[in-house]
Amino acid sequence: MPLYEYHCEACGADFEALVSFSKADSVSCELCGSEKVQRVNSTFAAARSDSGSSGFQGCLPSCSPGG
Numbered sequence: 001m002p003l004y005e006y007h008c009e010a011c012g013a014d015f016e017a018l019v020s021f022s023k024a025d026s027v028s029c030e031l032c033g034s035e036k037v038q039r040v041n042s043t044f045a046a047a048r049s050d051s052g053s054s055g056f057q058g059c060l061p062s063c064s065p066g067g
């Protein structure tokens, strides 16, 4: 699960929470319990290094400059 950092606008506290993607937007402050929190950033625990992945597949035949 990703580790999110939240900032509570009610009490001004900063806290981190390990929540799933579906619950990332439904987090309450762990100090005052307010739901008026903003997600500061997302620090993924999983490694974000994907070596050997070729996402770009070049140009399709349909986009050739044939006119």
Ligand SMILES: [Zn+2]
Pocket (backbone or CB within 6 Å): 008, 009, 010, 011, 012, 013, 029, 030, 031, 032, 033, 034
């Ligand atoms: Zn709070």
